[in-house]
Amino acid sequence: MTEDEIFEAIRSDPGPDVLPVASSEAVAEAEEAIGYPLPSLLRRLYLEVGNGGFGPRGGIIGVRGYDFWKSDIFADITDLFSSSGDFVVLQNGDGLAQVPSLEGAAAEL
Numbered sequence: 001m002t003e004d005e006i007f008e009a010i011r012s013d014p015g016p017d018v019l020p021v022a023s024s025e026a027v028a029e030a031e032e033a034i035g036y037p038l039p040s041l042l043r044r045l046y047l048e049v050g051n052g053g054f055g056p057r058g059g060i061i062g063v064r065g066y067d068f069w070k071s072d073i074f075a076d077i078t079d080l081f082s083s084s085g086d087f088v089v090l091q092n093g094d095g096l097a098q099v100p101s102l103e104g105a106a107a108e109l
Contacts, residue, residue, distance in 0.1 A: 003041050010045060014054040019062060022051035026064035026078075033078045 001009075027046050031037050038046070045060070046052075052062025064078050 006041060007044055007048075010054060011049050014049055015059065017053040017059055018050035019053040020051060021048060022046040022063045022065060026051070030063040030078045 024047065027038065027043055037043070042060070045054070046063055050062075051065055053059040
């Protein structure tokens with residue numbers, strides 16, 4: 001499948017939990033926090049389909065303005081990548097878990 005075909009498949013049926021689209025400012029802020037441009041498909045999905053909530057297992061995490069899970073770990077990918085680096089966030093079957101990073105644990109030794 002091409003990127004356009006994937007985009008159209010998601011846009012035609014994003015699921016019941018899709019959120020309103022993200023602003024271009026929120027996408028740019030996330031890219032700055034991550035330190036890299038978002039993949040073009042993901043960027044397009046945020047701007048044209050929704051700011052997260054689409055996809056399997058609770059959906060894609062959004063950029064600033066997204067707080068689908070009302071998480072106490074992080075609110076969006078900007079928060080996730082702006083954290084101190086002492087923790088890593090993992091997703092398992094029960095949701096999200098924040099665990100100490102190896103770098104953070106090594107600093108405590």
